[in-house]
Amino acid sequence: MNNAKILAERREFIGEGARGKSIACEKNSASGAVSQRACVYCGARVVLNPVTDAFHIVHGPIGCASYTWDIRGSLTSGSELFRNSFSTDLQEKDIVFGGAAKLAAAIEEVAETYRPKLIFVYATCIAGVIGDDVGAVCRAAEEKFGLRCIAVQSSGFSGTKSFGYRLACDALMELILPHKRPAGTRGLGVNILGDYNLAGEMWIIENYMRRIGVPVVATITGDAAYETLIKAPTARLNLVQCAGSMSYLAKRMEEELGIPFMKISFFGVEDTSASLLRVAQAAGGGEIVRRAERFTAEQEKKTNAVTAPYKKHLAGKKAAIFVGGGFKAISLIRQFNAMGMETVLVGTQTGQPEDYEIISGLVGPDAVILDDANPSELEAFMQEKGAQILVGGVKERPLAFKLGVAFCDHNHERKHALAGYEGVINFTREVHLSMNSPVWGYVSG
């Protein structure tokens, strides 16, 4: 299949398009891999991070707090609180004697100075190993200070990043469950799940909802705040954008709060329009659907007019995708298809079996599909398949450039909003700018 050296344990994590071979996923990385993948804590932290007015206290040594300090590009329309870094900065004596007392002191300092409504406490590897009862400290704080203080048991070693997403979802459920809609009342409006308002993307989606006449109750978690989150149970429908992180919350909300959900994607013209029309149907049909039809037709026309001139620069070029979730990969393949580009390599960090099935149906027969890829594999397959642009995250950017391959960040260092029709325009421009930068002309090799 290729000339790349592949770890023997990694072979079953690599598949090819349209040949129907299922690939292994949702497992831990092999020891010794230069994995691009993060940990449980990271998964939990990124999902909860955009809750803007919460205190996010990281219980552990300083690293886990410093690496997640204000790095996500989630925009806020309210509090800037979440952009600060709070931790217990555990020291050797805390490891020996236990860190619970320091955590209690940290919570007390926050509670007395700022009187917050909501605190999330993240237990890191070390809290798990030294046996700090983070849950008990949080419960005691809730009683003492009359606030919500929710423990997230996110020891890094306890699973994959996906498991961290689940823990974050559980934390959100713990927050909203006491605010159940009274029996007999009817839900109104939608919650938007799984958009993190990177570069203001949640605002784009909220604006679309306003345009077609669908009220938005809570945004989870992009630009979220305590007061709007606790209203989430009053919604009639959940829209789930990043299925990788939020399917689990949607399922729990369906089972425990009776709110049905639909998966949507606002990446690419095709998926954005289809999603809006589906939302309009589900939100009541009739006038809303007519508005959505008018709105999507108008937006498609506008968007295509802007992107059309780029197509001649892009058609026939080859793209590689390496992103976190499978759902996003699917939208990106469709977007490249719409640009007339061919996707030759698709990798995700946390893709689910059903994602990989859809992916193999969307790409050509020779495309390579990878679960939890590492730089060697990315390099080998990108070169073998002649990829000309890579869509990925921060760790892949310098690698792509070194390989002489253009790059677009579709992760938290994205430069512009990539969701919705505006996002299509931005994405097309970025792909064009990066692939057709004059600098490439001076690079030999």
Added chain:
Amino acid sequence: MLNLTPKEVAARSGLRINPCKTCQPVGALYAALGVHRCMPHSHGSQGCASYHRTFLSRHFKEPAIASTSSFTEGASVFGGGSNIRTAVKNVFDIYNPDIIAVHTTCLSETIGDDMGSYISEMDLPEGKYVVHTNTPSYVGSHIDGFANMMTGFINYLANKTGEGNGKTALFPGFLNPGDMRELRRIASLMKVPHILFPDTSGVMDAPMTGVYAMYPSGGTTIPEIIALGDCAQTLALGELTSEEPAGVLERKCKVPYKLLPLPIGVANTDALVMELSHLLAEEPAAELEEERGQLLDVMLDAHFYHYGRSVAVFGDPDTVLGLTALVLEMGMLPKYVVTGTPGEAFTRKANAVLAAHGAQGCRAKAACDLFELHQWLKNEPVDLLLGTSYGKQIAKAEDIPFVRAGFPILDRYAHSYFPIVGYRGALHLVEKISDALMERQDRDAADEDLELVM
């Protein structure tokens, strides 16, 4: 922005807000990248390696490789022995480095993995090496991790054959590749044969060739690290970073060391040049004399804009001490001198630098955080903020001119190519500081006061 920070400073016992340090392993990883054909290895959860690589890539805008033991629940209970054995085998099989440099994490330290015995029991491929160091994240900071990784290499590899090589072991401290290049240039101009260890130049500033090299051409080689044991002496730069590895080399191989501050600023660079000049009883190189004169020329040309201006300096201990010395030489007042790395030696040294220049009313603090620095600034502001990217929000909130220097710089490009050490580095810093202060003057000038010639 950052409207959270209250002006009133209250004592905190449990809470760290907006740190000015990070954990040991990332420093160890960076040091290991300064060794040629080395794979840094993180013995812990896979998130650690991922975070450290991301952090370094954000600063250097370069790929930063590292493998991981990928701890699971099982490893956390039964120990990471089987993880490290599998990892070492896999890394040599697939990535084929010459050496693997293992550093521990808070997790593997706490469960008590004995890396020394794991490694000694391994069958390694011919001519390949595995070294390790202990980097508990709950002790010290990334600076200690950097020093500890150096110590790990020395412990395993440095060897005294009895035949001296006449070279000087040059320990750079925690610096950018651009600084490491400058140190090599200065030593070469002084004709001092040397081994720079570690050396991230040619690795974390590797050129664009269109071909990705997992192991770029730079880095201290394994034979060079072995040969550290035969060096005539060590020049250990960065008093709070390089003393421990220099001491270990002295104890192990009887290589005496001389400890110097990072050569940031005029006097600190003079100290390095004089030391190099003593080694060979050579006069300082004419090029360096010329560069020194040019630096002083510019400092004098622009001194009206610097004199008496107050500045807050923050970042890593040795870097901050160097920057503090430079701004004092420029006639500025370093009102706040802050590092997040713990250790009272920093405060003593900072106060000594301040006292040597007769600076009054300044405040130095180790184990400080940027929240506290921000509170000080709210109470008594300064004219300039000098430090890492993490000052950005404070600079915006308080409308203070801001010059980036140190680690990390996450929001600008090309910074790691330009030195801050040596006379050239000082010139570069003087330019940046002058620009920031003068741009502010232009911005705030009434139309009739805006000067074309300054």
